[in-house]
Amino acid sequence: MSPWEYDVLLKEAQLDLRPVKLAFVQMDPWMFNQNELNPTTHKPVSYPHEFEVFSSMRERLFIPGWNNKVRLMLNTIPRYSLADIASALTYCRHGANRPPVPYEPPAYHTDPKIAALQRADPDFFPQNISRMHMNDYQFSRYWQNTLERLLSRLAHANIPVIFIHPPVKREYYRYVECDSHRQAEYNRLLAYMADLARRYPFLDYKTPPDCGLDDQAFIDYGHFTKTGCIAFTDLVYESLQDPLARCLGPD
Numbered sequence: 001m002s003p004w005e006y007d008v009l010l011k012e013a014q015l016d017l018r019p020v021k022l023a024f025v026q027m028d029p030w031m032f033n034q035n036e037l038n039p040t041t042h043k044p045v046s047y048p049h050e051f052e053v054f055s056s057m058r059e060r061l062f063i064p065g066w067n068n069k070v071r072l073m074l075n076t077i078p079r080y081s082l083a084d085i086a087s088a089l090t091y092c093r094h095g096a097n098r099p100p101v102p103y104e105p106p107a108y109h110t111d112p113k114i115a116a117l118q119r120a121d122p123d124f125f126p127q128n129i130s131r132m133h134m135n136d137y138q139f140s141r142y143w144q145n146t147l148e149r150l151l152s153r154l155a156h157a158n159i160p161v162i163f164i165h166p167p168v169k170r171e172y173y174r175y176v177e178c179d180s181h182r183q184a185e186y187n188r189l190l191a192y193m194a195d196l197a198r199r200y201p202f203l204d205y206k207t208p209p210d211c212g213l214d215d216q217a218f219i220d221y222g223h224f225t226k227t228g229c230i231a232f233t234d235l236v237y238e239s240l241q242d243p244l245a246r247c248l249g250p251d
Contacts, residue, residue: 001048002031003147008054010153017157022247025150027165027196027204029176030133032189034140037132040123062142108219109226115219124220126171134176139188160247163196164236167205168222169215201243203236211235 001009003025010017030036036045046068051059108115122128154161176182196202205211208218212235217228224232 002143003150004143005048005050007146007150007153008050010150012054017154017159020157020159022244023154023159023161025147025161025163027163027193027202028133029137029186029189031147032140032143032192033134034138034143035136037135039129039132042132105226106223108223109229115225118219118223121220124223126169126221127174129221130172130175134182134186137176137182137185139185139192144192161200162240162243162247163200163202163204165193165202165204165206166222166232167208167211167213169218170207172221173206201246203239203243 006025037043038045047055047063051063108118118124123132151161176186193202193204197204208214211232213228213231217224217231219225219228
């Protein structure tokens with residue numbers, strides 16, 4: 001999910017944020033690329049899927065490309081389809097009594113065959129998926145503003161924020177580094193991340209060596225194996241002790 005989706009979730013769900021003591025925000029380069037492609041379909045990701053339901057009129061007009069603007073404008077009314085309404089009524093009638101769905105770990109953590117398929121899938125090789133995530137990298141000021149809007153909402157609720165940038169294999173970054181234009185646009189993201197690090201606690205782990213791991217921690221370009229997941233979780237836990245004390249106080 002992108003910062004825009006988290007912000008919309010908080011706004012639409014109208015959650016009571018008073019019990020929330022702290023927010024963790026994940027930082028990934030693809031979140032701010034205006035030209036991202038879907039890693040499996042290789043089609044442009046012009047905006048989040050939920051944009052067609054939850055975006056404002058101003059947001060719909062901002063999205064680049066007249067085809068996108070027209071499609072979003074045509075979807076403005078009705079906001080919810082009959083199927084959406086029927087689904088909501090069904091949930092209201094029966095959903096509250098359903099037991100919570102238990103957390104299921106990724107299948108590649110428990111099934112060796114699925115792990116082998118994931119490891120061998122070219123779409124998730126670092127040199128391939130980076131061409132989708134970082135396609136013709138163009139830092140989007142708009143997506144930056146959506147993150148700032150989310151941060152403002154959390155600040156208004158007196159919720160401190162800690163940023164975490166999880167690692168990926170080193171090869172992931174070569175696509176932006178081999179082209180001066182892409183590198184210049186990516187540098188705008190790096191400058192923004194440096195600004196965030198001055199304002200908030202920021203655990204910045206660009207590649208495995210930054211957090212004492214190696215490529216064996218990953219099943220593919222950046223999804224952790226079970227062992228890697230546990231090792232990274234332990235590392236984050238230890239690294240959070242000082243920021244947590246500063247954000248939450250001695251108690």
